[in-house]
Amino acid sequence: MKHDISKPEPDTARGLDTQLCFATYAAGLAFNRVYRHQLEPLGLTFPQYITMVSLWTKDGVTTGTLGEEVALETNTLTPMLKRMEAMGLLERRRDTADERRVLVYLTKAGRSLQPKADEIMRCVAEAAGFPMEELMRLTTQMQRLRQNLMDYADRNAPCGP
Amino acid sequence: MKHDISKPEPDTARGLDTQLCFATYAAGLAFNRVYRHQLEPLGLTFPQYITMVSLWTKDGVTTGTLGEEVALETNTLTPMLKRMEAMGLLERRRDTADERRVLVYLTKAGRSLQPKADEIMRCVAEAAGFPMEELMRLTTQMQRLRQNLMDYADRNAPCGP
DNA sequence: TGCGATTTAATCGCGGGCGATGTAATTTCG
DNA sequence: CGAAATTACATCGCCCGCGATTAAATCGCA
Numbered sequence: 001m002k003h004d005i006s007k008p009e010p011d012t013a014r015g016l017d018t019q020l021c022f023a024t025y026a027a028g029l030a031f032n033r034v035y036r037h038q039l040e041p042l043g044l045t046f047p048q049y050i051t052m053v054s055l056w057t058k059d060g061v062t063t064g065t066l067g068e069e070v071a072l073e074t075n076t077l078t079p080m081l082k083r084m085e086a087m088g089l090l091e092r093r094r095d096t097a098d099e100r101r102v103l104v105y106l107t108k109a110g111r112s113l114q115p116k117a118d119e120i121m122r123c124v125a126e127a128a129g130f131p132m133e134e135l136m137r138l139t140t141q142m143q144r145l146r147q148n149l150m151d152y153a154d155r156n157a158p159c160g161p
Numbered sequence: 162m163k164h165d166i167s168k169p170e171p172d173t174a175r176g177l178d179t180q181l182c183f184a185t186y187a188a189g190l191a192f193n194r195v196y197r198h199q200l201e202p203l204g205l206t207f208p209q210y211i212t213m214v215s216l217w218t219k220d221g222v223t224t225g226t227l228g229e230e231v232a233l234e235t236n237t238l239t240p241m242l243k244r245m246e247a248m249g250l251l252e253r254r255r256d257t258a259d260e261r262r263v264l265v266y267l268t269k270a271g272r273s274l275q276p277k278a279d280e281i282m283r284c285v286a287e288a289a290g291f292p293m294e295e296l297m298r299l300t301t302q303m304q305r306l307r308q309n310l311m312d313y314a315d316r317n318a319p320c321g322p
Numbered sequence: 323t324g325c326g327a328t329t330t331a332a333t334c335g336c337g338g339g340c341g342a343t344g345t346a347a348t349t350t351c352g
Numbered sequence: 353c354g355a356a357a358t359t360a361c362a363t364c365g366c367c368c369g370c371g372a373t374t375a376a377a378t379c380g381c382a
Contacts, residue, residue, distance in 0.1 A: 008253050015214075015218055016211065016214055016215055016218075016231070016298075017304075018300065019214070019282070019300070020286070020289060020299060020300045020303065021192045021196065021207075021285065021286075022211055023189050023299075023300045023303035023304050024185060024189050024192055024303055025189055025193075025207075025211065025232070026232045026304075027185050027189075027193065027303045027304075027306050027307040027310070028185050028186055028188075028189035028235075028301075028308035029339080030202045030232075030306075030307045030311050030314070031185055031186065031310060032186075032339080032340095033310075033311075033314050033340085034310050034313055034314050034338095035182065036341090037314065037317075037342080038320055039185075045367065045368080046182075046186075046368095046378065046381080047367085047368060047369090048367095050177065050183055050186065053176075053177055053180070053183075054177055056343085057177075059178055062330080062331095063330080063332095064329090064330065064331080065332065069177065070177070071186070071187045071190050071191075071341090072368090072369075073370065073371095074330075074331055074332070075332080075333080075370060075371080075372090076368060077276045077331095078331065078332055078333085078368050079332090079333090079367085079368085079369075080367080083367080088222045098330085098377075098378070099327095099330095099376080099377055100329065100330040100331070100376070100377045100378070100379085101329095101330065101377095102330085102331065102332095105198055107289065114318035115313075119320065120265060120320055120354080121180070121182075123320035124182065124310075124313075124320075125181070125182075127278055127310060127313035128181060128306055128309055128310065129305075129306075129309035129312075129313075130302075130309075132308070132368095134302075136179075137178065137220065138181060138299075138302055138306070139180070139181045139184045141183035141291075141295075141299055142181065142185055142187075142188045143178075143184050143187075143188075143291075144290075145188050145191075145289055145291070145299070146184065146187045146188040148288060148289055148290035148291075149188070149192060149194075149195050149285075149288060149289065149349090150191050150194075150241055151290075152285075152288035152290075153191070153194050153195050153198065159199055159280065159281055159284035159285075162366080190369080193369080193370095194369095194370085197370085197371095206337065206338075207338095208337085208338060208339090209337095209338095223360080223361095224360075224361065224362095225359090225360065225361080232337080233338090233339075233340095234340070234341095235360075235361055235362075236339080236340060236341080236342095236361090236363080236364090237338065237339050237340065239360095239362060239363085240337085240338085240359065240362090240363090241337080241338070242355085244337080255380080259347075259348075259359095260346080260347055260348085260360095261346070261347045261348070261359065261360045261361065262347095262359095262360065263360080263361065263362095
């Protein structure tokens, strides 16, 4: 062998600097922190805000459907929805046609937050500091990344050597 | 009725589909789930894995410095490091020169996990499903995004109308 | 019709993530 | 030198995220 391949493969580079998983993780924390402070006057957390955005688009959905929208399972969503119900933002009602289901409806108070939340959304989008076109492209790529990772998780491959 | 412009401004689009914050959040959850299952045999969580990657690069650092590396504050890091110490992956020692500081050192057991973790890292990087060049560009952009958001958080602007 | 399988939520326990607060060591400076 | 300010870490309480388990309603089918 002529070529020196003894180096430990910078192929998949090692430091955190070069890792997409860390960059995604850290950017997620940063989003969370920015939103935390902006949403604080509304009394919402970032995951709650995500949930409200989904419900503003369409409410009257089951817990499970909502969970798919916001990428959370019922073991996370149920307690969160209960807290939000206690805040008066939404109501949870058993589906009379199928008593297993719980349907989630926004209250007036819940709908009334949308304008303020929209303002914050625009603000944070600006804080992201990307021109609109690049921002959209980046969003698309992150969606593709998420889909690829979910597909991989479903394949359940053990990553053997 | 000529043109229907009554729609509410797709300016900064509304749905979760179009939001970078949600795409980042959801991709972060997806990474977390993939890593969770891959790391389970090693007994590591994803944040613990991140911490180990940092320590494999350089240990003997203070809790605070390590926190900067991994984007966590001491109120998150301290309990996590204690758990990892209990697992035998690292040691926490008071700096004799400055008793306020706690220095973190890897143990033999901690170092011994690196090869397996590297294998998993390569595996997940492949699962991300991007060609190397695009993956690097995406990583760079996410780092820039994070920096912009942190800068914005530091400016502490209230997002007034 | 009746009974097992499936679907849908809820619950529990543990590990992050962080604002607020506490505590001890060190530095600053009058 | 000594008190105040600063630094570095720890603690507490709350919220999310999820694997595992449970409970109840519905469905499928003999």
